[in-house]
Amino acid sequence: MSARIYRAPEGLQFDGITVERGRRKLVTDADFTAPAGQVTALVGPNGSGKSTLLKTAYRLVRPDFGTVRLDGEDLWQMPRRQAARQIAVMAQESQTVVDSAGMGQSVLDIVLMARSVHHSGFSPDTDADLSTVVNSLETVQAGHLADRGFTELSGGEKQRVLLARALAQGAGTLLLDEPTNHLDIAFQMELLHIVRELGLTAIVALHDLNLALAYCDYAAVLSSGRLIDHGPVNQVLTEAQVRTAFGVRASTMTLSGGQQTRLAFQRLEH
Numbered sequence: 001m002s003a004r005i006y007r008a009p010e011g012l013q014f015d016g017i018t019v020e021r022g023r024r025k026l027v028t029d030a031d032f033t034a035p036a037g038q039v040t041a042l043v044g045p046n047g048s049g050k051s052t053l054l055k056t057a058y059r060l061v062r063p064d065f066g067t068v069r070l071d072g073e074d075l076w077q078m079p080r081r082q083a084a085r086q087i088a089v090m091a092q093e094s095q096t097v098v099d100s101a102g103m104g105q106s107v108l109d110i111v112l113m114a115r116s117v118h119h120s121g122f123s124p125d126t127d128a129d130l131s132t133v134v135n136s137l138e139t140v141q142a143g144h145l146a147d148r149g150f151t152e153l154s155g156g157e158k159q160r161v162l163l164a165r166a167l168a169q170g171a172g173t174l175l176l177d178e179p180t181n182h183l184d185i186a187f188q189m190e191l192l193h194i195v196r197e198l199g200l201t202a203i204v205a206l207h208d209l210n211l212a213l214a215y216c217d218y219a220a221v222l223s224s225g226r227l228i229d230h231g232p233v234n235q236v237l238t239e240a241q242v243r244t245a246f247g248v249r250a251s252t253m254t255l256s257g258g259q260q261t262r263l264a265f266q267r268l269e270h
C-alpha cells in the first residue's frame with residue numbers, strides 16, 4: 001500500500017528516518033510531516049516503532065539515516081538547549097525518571113525544572129517562571145497539587161504534573177508518548193482537549209483510536225517500523241486501515257449528525 005504523504009511548509013518533518021539496532025530495523029524510511037499547529041496521532045500495534053520514532057525527534061535516539069527537521073531546521077544539528085526550548089516531551093518513561101530524580105521534591109519544584117532551558121548557567125528562577133509554572137499546573141487542573149511531594153502522587157496525578165511540566169517549558173512543539181496512561185476517562189479526554197486547544201504542533205502516540213478520531217487532526221500509522229499511511233485522521237483511521245494495521249474488524253459509527261466518526265472493534269475470526 002502506498003502511503004499518502006502530506007507535506008506542510010512548517011511543522012515537524014521526518015525525512016526518510018531509519019533506526020537500526022544490529023541488523024534489525026526498528027523504523028524504516030519513515031517520511032511524513034506533522035503539520036504546524038495541528039495535533040497528529042501516531043498509532044500502530046505494540047512494537048511498531050512509535051516510541052522509537054518520537055525519540056528521534058527529542059534526540060534520545062539518533063537516526064541512522066534521514067533527517068528530522070523542525071520548521072525546516074535539522075534538529076540534530078541544533079545546540080541541545082535550542083532544541084529543548086522548541087520541543088517538550090512527555091515520554092512513557094518520564095514518571096520513572098522524575099520519580100527517581102525527584103525524591104523529596106515538590107510538584108512545584110518538578111515543574112519549575114522545565115524552565116531551566118530558558119536560563120543560562122545557574123541563574124535563579126524568576127517571577128515570570130513561577131507564574132508560567134502556576135498557570136501550567138492550573139491548565140491541567142493540578143494547581144492543588146503544587147505543594148505535594150511528586151513521588152507520593154497517584155499515577156494519574158503524576159501524568160497531569162508531567163503534562164504541566166511539558167507545557168511550562170514553553171515550547172512550540174509537544175511530543176506525547178501514550179499520555180493517557182493511568183488517566184480516568186474524563187481526564188483522558190480533558191488532556192487531549194487541552195492539547196488541541198493550545199494550538200501547538202503536537203504528535204501524540206495513542207492506542208485508543210477513538211481518542212485519536214475525537215481529538216487529533218491528522219494520523220500517521222506505523223506497522224512493523226514502516227509508515228503505512230498518513231493524512232487527515234478521518235481518512236486514515238478507516239475500517240480497512242484498522243484491519244490492515246491491527247488485524248481487527250472495525251465498524252464505523254457516526255456521531256453529531258454525521259460530523260464525527262468513532263469505531264467499534266471485534267476480533268477477527270481466523
Ligand SMILES: Nc1ncnc2c1ncn2[C@@H]1O[C@H](COP(=O)(O)OP(=O)(O)OP(=O)(O)O)[C@@H](O)[C@H]1O
Binds near residue numbers: 049050
Ligand atoms: N534499544 C533497543 N534495542 C533493541 N530493540 C529495541 C530498542 N528499543 C526498542 N526496540 C525494539 O524496537 C521495536 C519498536 O519499539 P517501540 O518501543 O518503538 O514500539 P512502540 O510502537 O512504541 O510499542 P508500544 O506500543 O508497545 O509502546 C520493538 O520491537 C522493540 O522491542
